[in-house]
Amino acid sequence: MGGDNTPLSNTLASVLDNLSTTSSGTLFGIVAATGIVAATGFALTFGQAEVKGKAATELLKGTSLREDEVKEHWEEYDKYFQQNAGEGVDEKQKAPKLVDTFYNLVTDIYEWGWGQSFHFSPAIPGKSHKDATRAHETMIADLLELKPGQKVLDVGCGVGGPMRAVASYSQAHVTGITINDYQVKRALHHNEKAGLKDLCTVVQGNFLHMPFEKESFDAAYSCEATCHAPKLTDVYKEIFGMLKPGGLYVSYEWVKTPKYDKLNPEHVRIVDAICYGDALPEMRTYLEIVDAAKEVGFEVVEERDLALPPAGPWWKRLKMGRLAYYRNHVIVSILSFLGLAPAGTTEVHEMLYKTAISLVEGGETGVFTPMHLLLCRKPETQETPAVAASA
Amino acid sequence: MRLLTHNMLACNIKGVTKGYPLKIEATKTEEKETDFNAGFLRHIYPKLDWKALREAAASLGLEELPEQVEPSQLEDEDFLRRFHHVLLEIHLEEGALVCPETGRRFPVSKGIPNMLLNEDEV
Ligand SMILES: C[S@@+](CC[C@H](N)C(=O)[O-])C[C@H]1O[C@@H](n2cnc3c(N)ncnc32)[C@H](O)[C@@H]1O
Numbered sequence: 040m041g042g043d044n045t046p047l048s049n050t051l052a053s054v055l056d057n058l059s060t061t062s063s064g065t066l067f068g069i070v071a072a073t074g075i076v077a078a079t080g081f082a083l084t085f086g087q088a089e090v091k092g093k094a095a096t097e098l099l100k101g102t103s104l105r106e107d108e109v110k111e112h113w114e115e116y117d118k119y120f121q122q123n124a125g126e127g128v129d130e131k132q133k134a135p136k137l138v139d140t141f142y143n144l145v146t147d148i149y150e151w152g153w154g155q156s157f158h159f160s161p162a163i164p165g166k167s168h169k170d171a172t173r174a175h176e177t178m179i180a181d182l183l184e185l186k187p188g189q190k191v192l193d194v195g196c197g198v199g200g201p202m203r204a205v206a207s208y209s210q211a212h213v214t215g216i217t218i219n220d221y222q223v224k225r226a227l228h229h230n231e232k233a234g235l236k237d238l239c240t241v242v243q244g245n246f247l248h249m250p251f252e253k254e255s256f257d258a259a260y261s262c263e264a265t266c267h268a269p270k271l272t273d274v275y276k277e278i279f280g281m282l283k284p285g286g287l288y289v290s291y292e293w294v295k296t297p298k299y300d301k302l303n304p305e306h307v308r309i310v311d312a313i314c315y316g317d318a319l320p321e322m323r324t325y326l327e328i329v330d331a332a333k334e335v336g337f338e339v340v341e342e343r344d345l346a347l348p349p350a351g352p353w354w355k356r357l358k359m360g361r362l363a364y365y366r367n368h369v370i371v372s373i374l375s376f377l378g379l380a381p382a383g384t385t386e387v388h389e390m391l392y393k394t395a396i397s398l399v400e401g402g403e404t405g406v407f408t409p410m411h412l413l414l415c416r417k418p419e420t421q422e423t424p425a426v427a428a429s430a
Numbered sequence: 431m432r433l434l435t436h437n438m439l440a441c442n443i444k445g446v447t448k449g450y451p452l453k454i455e456a457t458k459t460e461e462k463e464t465d466f467n468a469g470f471l472r473h474i475y476p477k478l479d480w481k482a483l484r485e486a487a488a489s490l491g492l493e494e495l496p497e498q499v500e501p502s503q504l505e506d507e508d509f510l511r512r513f514h515h516v517l518l519e520i521h522l523e524e525g526a527l528v529c530p531e532t533g534r535r536f537p538v539s540k541g542i543p544n545m546l547l548n549e550d551e552v
Contacts, residue, residue: 187473188472188473188474188476190477212474212477220544237434237470240431240432240435240438242542243543245546248547250440250442250543253440
């Protein structure tokens with residue numbers, strides 16, 4: 040799992056690890072027992088003051104949202120989504136607002152359970168998740184042929200796991216943009232801790248309207264982020280505009296693979312569930328992303344699904360993590376019950392749990408991939424983009 | 431945020447043609463020491479808009495940077511230290527960045543610039 044776990048989550052996790060290896064109680068029994076053990080755990084480890092103090096506060100509340108806000112955001116989020124046979128959400132233009140809401144809800148939980156990189160990577164035999172994650176990230180630097188001192192744009196940077204890997208590996212300067220202000224805070228905090236604050240910058244903004252000088256970046260990348268754009272050409276066009284002529288752009292895209300059959304209800308169900316659980320306006324096909332890149336003027340240099348064999352299954356981690364998810368879910372439920380986590384956190388966590396199952400199904404059936412690689416170049420001399428001609 | 435970040439930001443409201451550089455309105459700045467790395471400065475120098483950096487420094491009342499930088503200066507530790515200080519050690523904590531063309535203010539709070547546009551601006 041990695042990341043910097045708080046003492047609280049460590050303690051609880053170990054308490055629960057011990058617990059879950061003990062025998063076959065009923066679900067209720069486990070939950071009840073866990074509640075008591077966990078509560079005792081708090082008291083023993085931290086003493087009263089600290090239960091109410093920093094550790095608990097940092098884990099789940101008081102960081103991004105006030106108590107009442109989680110519930111509110113959750114209701115807003117839930118209401119917004121209508122599961123529309125393979126079509127994603129209705130009002131696509133609202134996606135940025137929706138995404139912001141989504142990340143207010145899940146950033147803490149992601150970081151806690153997943154570490155600082157909010158993306159998948161192919162499993163590498165004999166290597167840890169952490170190493171596999173890092174390999175997937177440094178590959179970006181290799182594909183972009185980054186050199187020290189170059190200026191690189193990270194489109195949809197999350198809390199900055201990929202940014203720190205790319206910057207430290209290449210010594211290029213990375214500027215991240217994310218729509219969510221809480222993620223900016225977390226990213227800045229991690230950059231500082233990693234000693235990378237000179238090489239990494241983060242701003243809050245919308246990647247559909249980027250606040251940078253035109254043609255000021257040597258290269259750009261997006262790691263499982265442009266899937267959130269209501270219209271892919273809008274974000275690609277924006278990235279194209281920020282790049283210097285000749286600049287490379289690489290993206291890991293979430294797409295429906297050639298195996299996806301829109302007449303197969305199972306496939307449709309799986310993809311709909313993924314959209315719902317990850318705040319996606321719609322799921323594109325692997326062909327659509329290539330078309331979108333060409334449409335805005337990019338030359339497509341390379342394009343392939345990094346999840347195809349011999350790559351190890353990216354969903355393995357989720358599958359192995361089911362127990363951990365369940366365990367986390369129990370912790371979250373208890374924290375909510377004890378009033379330590381904001382109301383609504385349980386629902387959010389439940390959603391993430393269900394999403395994890397859909398993602399595994401997407402991976403196992405092969406109808407979905409979160410890592411379709413797209414490597415493009417902005418031409419040195421600009422011709423009129425194809426869109427003008429074809430429109 | 432540092433002046434390095436400021437150096438990259440622009441106002442891209444629809445129709446704006448001269449949205450760079452943004453003016454700085456500072457209500458609170460902080461000085462935070464950071465390790466001196468001459469290599470980094472030499473690398474980043476050609477990527478900067480020097481005039482924008484110089485004006486930003488002046489608007490915050492920092493010590494003056496030269497109008498032009500000669501290649502030899504990038505070997506001069508004295509100069510590099512001044513450059514380092516202005517680029518990396520001065521943080522705008524509270525205030526705003528203002529579009530030179532429209533006067534639109536982008537708030538900076540706790541060191542984070544909020545560059546989100548409103549619906550009618552895009
Ligand atoms: C799945 S996360 C990936 C984060 C990061 N690239 C990583 O791999 O750790 C998607 C990211 O896209 C960002 N995002 C989505 N829509 C955005 C928008 N319209 N403008 C800016 N960022 C956006 C989210 O805030 C989030 O940080």
